[in-house]
Amino acid sequence: MNQVSLKEIAAVTATRRIIYRTRGTNHGSINRLMSPGDLGQILKPFVFLDLFDLDLHDPSMQFSIHPHSGIATITVLAEGDLRFDDPADGSGRIAFGGFEWMRAGGGVWHGKEMSAGASPRVKGFQLWIALGPELEHETVESQYVEAHRVPTIGPAHVVLGTYEGVRSPALSPNGITYLILRIQAGTRWTFVPPAQQTVAWLAxxxxxxxxxxxxxxxxxxxFEKSEQPFTVKACDDGDAVIVIGSAVPHPHELHLGRYSVHTSAESLVTGEANIERLRQLLSAAGDRRRPGGNVPVFRG
Known part of the structure; x- marks a missing residue:
């Protein structure tokens, strides 16, 4: 049965149940919707989600450099734009539909690899994904993918994974789908999860x-765990910008550090030790700012 037929059936079958809704915790210009210690336990491999609305031209709103291990981070933009400038990846602009993907793996320090663009403010989501044992100590990889390079299917930009035969350029693990959509006023769209992806949410x-x-x-x-589709409809008085995540459930327990998520206590100790080793190397490296003010991801 093809995807079109599934979408037609979805309109007349039972609604996929919503089991929880939240407005998260507000931290000024950042709204934390999910953390590894709360919804991350239910939605893993998705373990963290921030909705940010920032003026990065204001130094007080800029991110500080901080570490990660055991996870991947994905930043997508709903409004505005950011600039990137990296010796390995070149320079460019991330706007609606574009994204930054970074696999922290065994350890990384980052936070200033993107800077303010032309827009007065920027709104978007940062998502963390818990990695499995085969990837949680792998070498760091990062990608800056401009909007014109992100494939679409209808209103959906395919940020991670493959959806209806359209594959994202992100080097993400299998079994994860992440979309950003602008649903036009008064229109509806049905999401049909890929096979075995029973974890699902939207923001x-x-x-x-x-x-x-x-x-x-x-x-x-x-949403409840199932492979059942669900439909979204924007109100008649304006467009809606949303993200949708779905995945095969992460089968491992989450072992949490301040900036790290691993699959075992031993793995967490290893990751945090490597973060400390990198901190010392980062300190010795001195000022790494690029001409535009960006500071590249530190991989050691």
Missing amino acids: VASGQLEGDTAATAGEMLV
């Missing part, structure tokens, strides 16, 4: 959804 950056998946800007919905 709204702007606008409002109505109907079975009603939600407003800043809200996150968690």
Whole structure:
């Protein structure tokens, strides 16, 4: 049965149940919708989600350099733009539909690899994905993917994984799908999860959804575990920008550090030890700022 037929069936079958909704915890211009110690336990491999709305021209709103291990991070933009400048990846602009993908693996320090673009503010999501044992200590890899390089299917930009035969350029693990969509006012769109991806959620950056998946800007919905489709509909008075995540469940326990998520206590100790080793190397490296103010990801 093809995807089109599934979408037609979805309109007349039972609604996929929403088991939880949240507006997260507000931290000024950042709204934390999910952390590894709360919803991350239910939605793993998705373990962290921030919705940010920042003026990065203001030094007080800029991110500080910080470490990670055991995870991958994905930053997508719903409004505005950011600049990147990296010796390995070149320079360019990330705007709606574009993203930064970084696999922290065994350890990395980052936080200033992108800087303010032309827009006065920038809104978007940062997502963390817990990696499995085969990747949680792998070498760091990062990608900056401009919007024109992100494939689309209807209104959906395929940020991670493959959706309806369209594959993202991100070097992400198998079994994970992540989309960003602008749903036009008054229109509907049905998400059909890829096979075995029973974990699913959505979050709204702007606008409002109505109907079975009603939600407003800043809200996150968690769906029951199943492979059942669900439909989103933007209200008649404006477009809605949303992200949707689905995945095969992560089968490992989460062992948490301050900036790290690993699959065992031993693995966490190894990751955090490597972060400390990199901290010392980073300190010795001195000022690494690029001409535009960016500071490249430190891989050691």
